[in-house]
Amino acid sequence: xxxxxxxxxxxxxxxxxxxxxxxxxxxxxxxxxxxxxxxxxxxxxxxxxxxxxxxxxxxxxxxxxxxxxxxxxxxxxxxxxxxxxxxxxxxxxxxxxxxxxxxxxxxxxxxxxxxxxxxxx
Numbered sequence: 001x002x003x004x005x006x007x008x009x010x011x012x013x014x015x016x017x018x019x020x021x022x023x024x025x026x027x028x029x030x031x032x033x034x035x036x037x038x039x040x041x042x043x044x045x046x047x048x049x050x051x052x053x054x055x056x057x058x059x060x061x062x063x064x065x066x067x068x069x070x071x072x073x074x075x076x077x078x079x080x081x082x083x084x085x086x087x088x089x090x091x092x093x094x095x096x097x098x099x100x101x102x103x104x105x106x107x108x109x110x111x112x113x114x115x116x117x118x119x120x121x
Contacts, residue, residue, distance in 0.1 A: 057069070
């Protein structure tokens with residue numbers, strides 16, 4: 001019984017918070033002054049985030065720890081080098097195949113057949 005009442009109370013609180021948020025955002029979007037203020041706040045937030053990211057990257061560089069961008073760039077370079085090595089390996093295999101003479105394989109003589117012939121004579 002108490003559990004059902006708690007669930008009902010939580011659902012009512014959730015509904016009130018959803019309605020409250022919806023009405024707040026509706027009011028913000030209809031008011032030009034509030035909408036432009038919210039936009040400026042978002043722009044300042046993004047500028048601060050970029051500044052923070054740049055400062056963290058400089059600190060990591062100072063203590064000689066690679067950043068995500070450094071690791072990503074290194075992976076890109078390694079992938080490129082790996083593909084170049086693969087291409088060179090394929091070309092080398094082709095050159096080696098072209099240099100080898102094309103001869104038919106010689107039939108392999110059996111020892112057992114020769115030893116039997118020599119023992120009978």
